[in-house]
Amino acid sequence: MLQNCDESACSVREELAQQRARIREDGPPRNHFLASLPPAEFERIASKLVYVDMPQGMLLSEPDEPIAYLYFPEHGLISTNATTPAGESIEVGMIGREGFSGVAALLGQPEMQHTVVVQTPGDGYRLRSSLMLEELRQSPVLRAMVDNFLYVQMVTATQSVLCARLHGLQQRLARWLLTAADRSETENLQLTQEYMARMLGSRRSTVTVTAQALQEAGMIEYRRGRVTIVDRPKFETAACECYRIVKASHDRLVPKAELIAGSGLKPTRNGANSAI
DSSP states (O other), rough: OOOOOOHHHHHHHHHHHHHHSSOOSOOOOHHHHHTSSSHHHHHHHHHTEEEEEEEETOOOOOOTTTTEEEEEEEEEEEEEEOOOOTEEEEHHHEEEEEEEEEGGEEEEESHHHHHHHEEEEEEEEEEHHHHHHHHHHHHHHHHHHHHHHHHHHHHHHHHHHHHHHSSSSSHHHHHHHHHHHHHHTEEEEEOOOOHHHHHTTOOOOHHHHHHHHHHTTEEEETTEEEEEEEEEEHHHHHEEEEHHHHHHHHHHHSOOOOOOOOOOOOOOTTTTTTTT
């Protein structure tokens, strides 16, 4: 049965469907981390990667629960959230297709104290954390790549603490939206004001007023759960320096998308490799 959707929601779904349609079934991964692995390292894990759909709100790991899998998104965003016993939360990390979730498992920590959840819907690959840990012990190159990614996550988390303490909501909202756009590689974001408020640890009513001010200033457009950045240069001036600090570390250390050459191995939908 077909489900009705409003114009904005349908547009988001159509955009995601078009992105997925551009992926060849046997093509190289679109996740930057996987695509940047040297052929030998990628060859060892290609057959163990399993394609997964990642709907919005999907829990990837919970506090004090084992981190069974690492998730490598190809589309969509993943949030790492610090949560209080009362259910209040604030985002301390954001991951797009430049990286993966579950890095704590690679530090010998089978559990973590944060919640990891799919922020915007997409898809990607999962890999058992135990298998990745095994590969890390054999590959200095892979270890260096993981260390770089971990460092960027640490910079993001520490700047988030400073930002929440010292900067106003308009600066923080601009930083957060710009980062979300960078990680998802689109200026069109499927986000409700309620969700933005939860990620920023603020009240929805306050976020509503702030978003309206940014819209009136011609920096963004907001309608029915969809935020579009319409003037990025101007919008970047509205963000605090935390955005530029994190972006500089990210651009310096996180691998850019590259096609895998040499091995001819690609991850497939059922997790078995295919050589061409």
